Amino acid sequence: MPDLNSPLEPLDDDDVASPCIKHCVVDLSGICVGCHRSLDEIATWGTSSARTRRDVLERCNQRQQASRPGNSSPGNDGQRNADTETCD
Template sequence: MAAGELARLARVVVANAAGDVPSPCVSVCRMDAGSGLCVGCCRTIQEIAGWSQMDDAARRDVWRKIVQRAEEPQP
């Protein structure tokens, strides 16, 4: 998934205050050594590992961070 598509999806998830918060995983599970983020979902390893234990508010916070990360200029 391209960064722009991920950012658009993330904004939809953050805006939808009702219902379950879906996982941002897109089954492209590879960590970028430079950024420390998954190249598929833009999460840190801590966010990935802790996802199943997070409540909906924490998950939405992760999605907000994904929006910021996906919209940052890439080197």
């Protein structure tokens, strides 16, 4: 399991790895609590350019930071809608 305290980063400029950690649970705001992507970001990942993927990873990092204990963020209300499928 990846270290959740370190930022999600791509492998290199041409190969941007999916941030999916196979903990696919979507909260009430539509954000996966495992990888911190929105449902739209998950759905379009496979066809996204490397630049777009890096932009998504930056937003994931921001959401991850905001979701840490002590930080308040929209949608971080502790309620989750379980979804057992992975979302590479």
